[in-house]
Amino acid sequence: MPDPKPVHTDRRRAQAFGAVASDYDRHRPKYPAALIARITSGRNLHVLDVGAGTGISSAQLTDAGARVLAIEPDDRMADICVSKGIAVERSLFEEWDPAGRRYDAVVFGQSFHWVQPGPALAKIAQLLVEGGRLVLMWNRVFPVRPSHADLAEVYVDYPTAAPSTPIDPAAEAAVIAEIESHGFAVERVEFDEDLHYTSTEWLGMVSTHSNHLILEASQRDQLMTRLAAFIGPAGVAARNSALALFCTKDGAG
Template sequence: MPTLGEKPEQVDSGKKLREKLAGSFGSEAARYDRTRPPYPDELVARIVKASPGPRVIDVGCGTGTLSRQLKAAGFEVLGVEHDELMAEAARATGIPVDVSKFEAWDPAGREFDAVAAGQSWHWVDPEQGPRQVARLLRPGGLFVALWHVFSTPDPIAQALAGAYEEVAPDAKLLVGHSRDEAVGFYRAGCTRTADAFVNTGEFSNPDQWSVSWDQSYTTAEYLDLLLTMSPLALLTSDQVTGLLEKVSAAIDAHGGTFTSNYETVAVAVTRN
């Protein structure tokens, strides 16, 4: 479930492309940490309530946004992150991180109370991932994956879609979607994720959580955020420049600021 809502088959046309996209964030670690929003306190509180204990793995922890929130809530957090640059950024904020792809990570016999994944589970192999979680969790342990659903006012969404179509017509990325389409897409992804876990026979009690909230952006702030989005890894530097210019003009025409309504969705299952 990539960040801008593009369909997996449009983004992941092969393993090398998938790895390119997954590895596109490290070079923008500081920008990523600066621009990507934290998770709603209500959802963090639900994780705390649902977990049978404090030991948690943060899958694909990135720069440590979710890790820091869980740590502040009283968890003992260990990040697992395949990108060394992202791991360094998380460590700089006090989060211990092992550098590894989650599927290949060796827990050295350790057992955990919860496994969480913020904006990252779509990069994990859908078959190997649930099996790895089953190995890590104690009975009654919690798995939860969360995603922010980014949406913008129609003029901005249409400008973004038009800019992609003009500068990169062959990329065929699904952007500029309506909020309802985006939320529906992510909720369907949560259902597929829950099914993948339950079908292993190792998990039960699937549940979905969501919180709606608003975030205001200036032109500069939104362009900063866009530069952390994986679809830009598919573009040349000239294409990125052209896209940002067009989106900038659209936001300026909209008054130079707008409010984005986010929906943060989550799927949770329990280890049998």
């Protein structure tokens, strides 16, 4: 259940993650190994990870051989990232000063929809070395058993937290069109993996989604109790259909 919208202007939602930084780090899924390998190609690339959060993707990229600089505006998220030995500069991307530095890859994991795409894309174009790539990626974990429709029954009383449809083609097409309008060629790749969550793990993950974080605490507790009862001991069989957009300037690279 990814955050669906291509752009969020709601800063309250963007800043909600820090309050649950350690839960976020514990419960959010890693990116599929094949996706990380596709970014680094096993090479010692210089990667900028924007909106790096607690460093989930930064750590995976580092383990795959990249030299990573993380940009993260929220101190509570950034502190966890630093604790993993990752270099972090604490800033909104819009305000971050690259000071002439350039990168083989600029990566947004689950974070591109938090920046204004137009100004961000103009800035990214200046940051990439020739042949460098912008990579936007989203884990898109959706339930298979119980299904998305089954779980939607529980959310009837909590409409603002209701999970979006697993794949929103209109939102995706809008992001791709915006990127192409800035002179990037876009390659769209999906990386699928089957996952299983215990009820506790599933609740842990969804409780870190921004639309759940901004629920009033008593409502959130009530929703979690009802979800736990609905899911039961069998847990949730889920599929991660991670989406990655590999974007090259003028089709180079």
